[in-house]
Amino acid sequence: MPVEFMLEHEDRHTGARAGVLKTDHGDVPTPAFMPVGTQGAVKAMIPPLVEESGAAMILSNTYHLTLRPGPEDVRALGGLHRFMGWEGPILTDSGGFQVFSLASLSTVGDDGVRFQSHIDGSELFLGPERAVEIQEMLGSDVMMVLDECVPYPCERDRAERAMERTIDWAGRSLDARTADRGLFGIVQGSTYPELRRKCAETLAQMPFDGYAIGGVSVGEGPLLMDEVVAHTAPRLPRDKPRYLMGVGPPGDMLRAIGRGVDQFDCVMPTRNARGACAFTWQGKVRLRNARHARSVRPIDDGCQCRACRTVSRGTLRHLFQAGEMAAAIWVTLHNLTFYQDLMRCARQAILEDNFQEFKADTLGRMGE
Amino acid sequence: MPVEFMLEHEDRHTGARAGVLKTDHGDVPTPAFMPVGTQGAVKAMIPPLVEESGAAMILSNTYHLTLRPGPEDVRALGGLHRFMGWEGPILTDSGGFQVFSLASLSTVGDDGVRFQSHIDGSELFLGPERAVEIQEMLGSDVMMVLDECVPYPCERDRAERAMERTIDWAGRSLDARTADRGLFGIVQGSTYPELRRKCAETLAQMPFDGYAIGGVSVGEGPLLMDEVVAHTAPRLPRDKPRYLMGVGPPGDMLRAIGRGVDQFDCVMPTRNARGACAFTWQGKVRLRNARHARSVRPIDDGCQCRACRTVSRGTLRHLFQAGEMAAAIWVTLHNLTFYQDLMRCARQAILEDNFQEFKADTLGRMGE
Numbered sequence: 001m002p003v004e005f006m007l008e009h010e011d012r013h014t015g016a017r018a019g020v021l022k023t024d025h026g027d028v029p030t031p032a033f034m035p036v037g038t039q040g041a042v043k044a045m046i047p048p049l050v051e052e053s054g055a056a057m058i059l060s061n062t063y064h065l066t067l068r069p070g071p072e073d074v075r076a077l078g079g080l081h082r083f084m085g086w087e088g089p090i091l092t093d094s095g096g097f098q099v100f101s102l103a104s105l106s107t108v109g110d111d112g113v114r115f116q117s118h119i120d121g122s123e124l125f126l127g128p129e130r131a132v133e134i135q136e137m138l139g140s141d142v143m144m145v146l147d148e149c150v151p152y153p154c155e156r157d158r159a160e161r162a163m164e165r166t167i168d169w170a171g172r173s174l175d176a177r178t179a180d181r182g183l184f185g186i187v188q189g190s191t192y193p194e195l196r197r198k199c200a201e202t203l204a205q206m207p208f209d210g211y212a213i214g215g216v217s218v219g220e221g222p223l224l225m226d227e228v229v230a231h232t233a234p235r236l237p238r239d240k241p242r243y244l245m246g247v248g249p250p251g252d253m254l255r256a257i258g259r260g261v262d263q264f265d266c267v268m269p270t271r272n273a274r275g276a277c278a279f280t281w282q283g284k285v286r287l288r289n290a291r292h293a294r295s296v297r298p299i300d301d302g303c304q305c306r307a308c309r310t311v312s313r314g315t316l317r318h319l320f321q322a323g324e325m326a327a328a329i330w331v332t333l334h335n336l337t338f339y340q341d342l343m344r345c346a347r348q349a350i351l352e353d354n355f356q357e358f359k360a361d362t363l364g365r366m367g368e
Numbered sequence: 369m370p371v372e373f374m375l376e377h378e379d380r381h382t383g384a385r386a387g388v389l390k391t392d393h394g395d396v397p398t399p400a401f402m403p404v405g406t407q408g409a410v411k412a413m414i415p416p417l418v419e420e421s422g423a424a425m426i427l428s429n430t431y432h433l434t435l436r437p438g439p440e441d442v443r444a445l446g447g448l449h450r451f452m453g454w455e456g457p458i459l460t461d462s463g464g465f466q467v468f469s470l471a472s473l474s475t476v477g478d479d480g481v482r483f484q485s486h487i488d489g490s491e492l493f494l495g496p497e498r499a500v501e502i503q504e505m506l507g508s509d510v511m512m513v514l515d516e517c518v519p520y521p522c523e524r525d526r527a528e529r530a531m532e533r534t535i536d537w538a539g540r541s542l543d544a545r546t547a548d549r550g551l552f553g554i555v556q557g558s559t560y561p562e563l564r565r566k567c568a569e570t571l572a573q574m575p576f577d578g579y580a581i582g583g584v585s586v587g588e589g590p591l592l593m594d595e596v597v598a599h600t601a602p603r604l605p606r607d608k609p610r611y612l613m614g615v616g617p618p619g620d621m622l623r624a625i626g627r628g629v630d631q632f633d634c635v636m637p638t639r640n641a642r643g644a645c646a647f648t649w650q651g652k653v654r655l656r657n658a659r660h661a662r663s664v665r666p667i668d669d670g671c672q673c674r675a676c677r678t679v680s681r682g683t684l685r686h687l688f689q690a691g692e693m694a695a696a697i698w699v700t701l702h703n704l705t706f707y708q709d710l711m712r713c714a715r716q717a718i719l720e721d722n723f724q725e726f727k728a729d730t731l732g733r734m735g736e
Binding site for chain 2: 039040041042043044045046047048064068069073076077078082083084085293294296306310311312314315317318319321322324325326327328329330333
């Protein structure tokens with residue numbers, strides 16, 4: 001098996017699960033949050049700091065790396081792990097989401113998508129086979145199938161066609177795989193329960209190493225997202241990891257864990273950090289706020305990350321005001337550590353059959 | 369003694385010296401290079417990475433910290449060491465150089481300088497007593513006197529008046545000191561040998577803990593700078609550290625060490641890093657150059673820094689092209705490490721009475 005999932009424990013009172021995703025580059029305890037390294041780097045970080053945050057696995061983007069520097073260059077530079085300087089597991093997104101959200105003039109057909117690079121306007125083509133080929137060139141531990149992503153809201157007919165095409169491409173992706181790498185299918189179907197069900201049940205029959213729920217966090221809001229997840233997750237194979245793509249805020253993640261989701265990725269901890277917004281167990285802290293000017297408190301009193309052990313809110317406010325990169329580095333390190341701590345605590349609660357209470361307590365404290 | 373200098377060895381064939389500057393926050397082996405943390409942070413770094421580079425002492429700027437966040441805020445946040453998250457020794461520039469170069473509408477009189485903040489245009493005053501008072505509030509290990517800096521070229525009369533005023537302010541700075549902190553005098557006098565001599569010999573009679581050569585690296589070029597340094601350094605007390613301010617390129621530093629200089633600071637390793645220019649023992653490497661696109665070589669084959677152990681030139685080129693902060697972080701870490709390695713090797717050569725050969729070899733290899 002290219003990657004293997006060991007289901008360790010199911011919470012007695014919710015759908016939450018604790019497990020381990022085993023890969024050639026190391027084990028990933030789940031629930032797991034994967035920091036996003038879009039262009040081959042987690043923003044405002046270097047890999048040793050990402051590791052220090054406690055992250056076991058990171059995500060990178062096929063779309064961005066295909067445009068620049070190109071998969072041939074990544075391969076020539078030793079493959080994605082050496083290229084990024086990250087020795088742990090890496091999951092790569094297929095590029096589907098980015099083609100539909102970032103590229104201009106994308107035209108989708110049964111064979112794939114034609115689109116123009118958002119960097120230089122060059123014309124490119126991405127089909128399910130090519131997406132797998134590129135990801136094999138990159139050398140990712142877990143590859144994602146190319147899927148057709150629809151915006152929200154989306155008419156039922158369009159959502160159904162995209163879902164059917166996603167299923168078709170899923171099968172072609174499995175056929176295209178030549179390397180001993182993990183491959184995850186992606187459930188689409190917008191917010192239509194019957195489309196989600198059909199997609200989940202069809203993909204569940206295919207020999208994927210894991211299953212993602214895609215097409216969420218596109219504007220439907222936390223309640224509809226929770227409905228989609230609650231409806232979809234239980235229809236995916238119990239012995240395979242479940243990955244909710246592009247999510248998200250701590251509250252959304254905790255709710256999804258309760259529905260049986262095992263993996264997440266999101267730019268929120270890194271992007272918010274650069275915008276001077278820190279995550280804490282007491283909710284968000286806006287570090288540019290003038291009330292922090294003389295605060296000797298760390299970002300989060302209970303946090304053991306190096307940012308919290310080294311600099312005060314007052315210093316961080318100053319560094320943001322002064323435009324110093326150190327501000328982004330420190331708060332990114334903190335936010336990523338917070339996300340990892342959240343996952344670790346959730347996992348512990350699951351192992352103790354206490355996830356429901358942990359979730360309620362945590363959401364209450366955070367004001368989510 | 370607030371700070372103490374132990375002269376360990378003088379090279380047999382040149383003016384080069386090896387010593388140790390002892391402070392309350394730790395020892396600094398000399399020759400020493402101090403990375404610049406202008407606004408309370410070394411750019412693109414956090415203090416643990418600065419420490420990893422091997423730096424023992426850093427420099428911060430009174431001018432910038434006075435404007436933002438203000439010395440009262442720095443004191444309220446625990447003083448400069450806690451504020452920056454740096455537990456090692458810190459030298460603070462007095463603000464003289466910045467007032468004359470960055471501030472607008474500066475008017476100098478015998479009492480000090482009136483100027484407008486380059487940030488918000490507010491009117492401020494800095495005199496020798498106030499400069500010491502602010503630096504004591506910051507809590508620096510080594511304070512610098514306020515000096516009057518002149519541009520290059522500068523008429524003799526103006527240079528002489530500024531030099532005389534610098535001497536006057538030097539005495540007032542010593543009188544103003546109330547805390548058990550180091551205080552260095554600064555030799556001015558532009559490129560006029562007799563002015564430099566008079567300033568050096570006058571200051572040498574005053575009980576400073578160290579002596580800086582200021583007013584260099586302002587456009588006079590490496591040859592004139594070397595003349596000024598060769599003429600000035602030997603006139604400073606043998607048992608006190610000598611600090612060449614704002615220098616510099618590796619070649620200028622090695623030449624100055626040969627003239628008996630012990631300390632340096634410069635934005636070059638950090639600024640060049642952000643501009644994709646790396647220092648190596650074989651000279652500068654421009655990392656945006658297309659020829660590095662598929663290079664698996666580290667920045668410098670002989671370097672043991674974490675950047676060189678982790679990422680290739682190809683990856684760094686990509687990260688610069690993609691605008692990722694990781695590029696600046698990695699290359700800053702490397703450049704600072706290179707500067708420290710250069711100082712360490714110079715020190716070793718001095719201890720072995722081999723500095724002349726080391727300097728010639730190194731400059732030759734670097735093409736300087």
